[in-house]
Amino acid sequence: MKMRYIHGGVRLVAATYRAGAFQLGGGLMMTAWFSAGCSSFVAAYLLRDEIDRIVYIDVANQHPDSWRFLKDCEEALGKRIEILRDVKWGGCIDNVIEGKRYVNGPAGAPCTLELKKRVRQEWERQFTEPITYVWGYDAGERKRAERLEAGMVEFSHRFPLIERGMTKADVHGLCQQLGIKRPVMYDMGYPNNNCIGCVKGGMGYWNAIRRDFPEVFKRRARQEREIGHSCIKGVFLDELEPGRGRMDEVMPECSFACLGM
Ligand code: SF4
Numbered sequence: 001m002k003m004r005y006i007h008g009g010v011r012l013v014a015a016t017y018r019a020g021a022f023q024l025g026g027g028l029m030m031t032a033w034f035s036a037g038c039s040s041f042v043a044a045y046l047l048r049d050e051i052d053r054i055v056y057i058d059v060a061n062q063h064p065d066s067w068r069f070l071k072d073c074e075e076a077l078g079k080r081i082e083i084l085r086d087v088k089w090g091g092c093i094d095n096v097i098e099g100k101r102y103v104n105g106p107a108g109a110p111c112t113l114e115l116k117k118r119v120r121q122e123w124e125r126q127f128t129e130p131i132t133y134v135w136g137y138d139a140g141e142r143k144r145a146e147r148l149e150a151g152m153v154e155f156s157h158r159f160p161l162i163e164r165g166m167t168k169a170d171v172h173g174l175c176q177q178l179g180i181k182r183p184v185m186y187d188m189g190y191p192n193n194n195c196i197g198c199v200k201g202g203m204g205y206w207n208a209i210r211r212d213f214p215e216v217f218k219r220r221a222r223q224e225r226e227i228g229h230s231c232i233k234g235v236f237l238d239e240l241e242p243g244r245g246r247m248d249e250v251m252p253e254c255s256f257a258c259l260g261m
Helices: 038-046 063-076 093-101 110-124 139-151 168-177 205-213 214-227 254-259
Strands: 005-007 008-016 029-034 053-057 084-086 131-134 156-158
Touching: 029 038, 038 063, 038 254, 053 110, 084 110, 093 110, 093 214, 139 156, 205 214
Parallel strands: 029 053, 029 131, 053 084, 131 156
Antiparallel strands: 005 008, 008 084
16 A cells, blocks of 8 residues: 655555645544444444544554455545554564563553554644544443543544444444445454454453464464463463353454553
């Protein structure tokens, strides 16, 4: 994909600025964060006539079908999605894990900070006008939405799925009605379209990754041993019994959990 320019440590991979969509120093810019998941797409879709910008922070470890989904969403939205990617770590969670020598733990996941939060903050610095963010939290995620609002008081926020009482099932139903094929990770049984081998996954998740993406499983298991810390509390991946865990374990969608606070 063609690179347009680099803003600070963040690379803007592709973007279309609609002339007059916002004015520096005045007005209020409404920006939807797209995560390449169904919920963030539907949130943006519901407010498509009010939104000025839709932004996606790409991480190299996402399933390549995310690009197909993004293009389909752009078509349904009638708008381009701005794509940002971290430059320092090449947008890659393996580089962050190995460079920081930290996988995940009480202090959080370094990939969250380096590849999402820092990228968002650098992007925000170019604006002086007030920003309203649009998020894809659904009716079952009110508490998470409240925590995000409390942690990002400098912005105003919209939660169109919560405003309409929409559940995850409603979101997937709407994607289907619109004729948009959801990202393949959902069809494989994963609860979201996070990175393949997300460090926030539980036992059931990691057993599925071992089955579907054995190379990713082996790499993460090696990284855990080299660093001396596991993704899953108390269990190293190379000791995880194949039958353990369930796929309905709670695992937040990356963009929402990682971008805020
Ligand atoms: S999806 Fe998981 S692995 Fe990827 S950036 Fe977010 S927390 Fe890190």
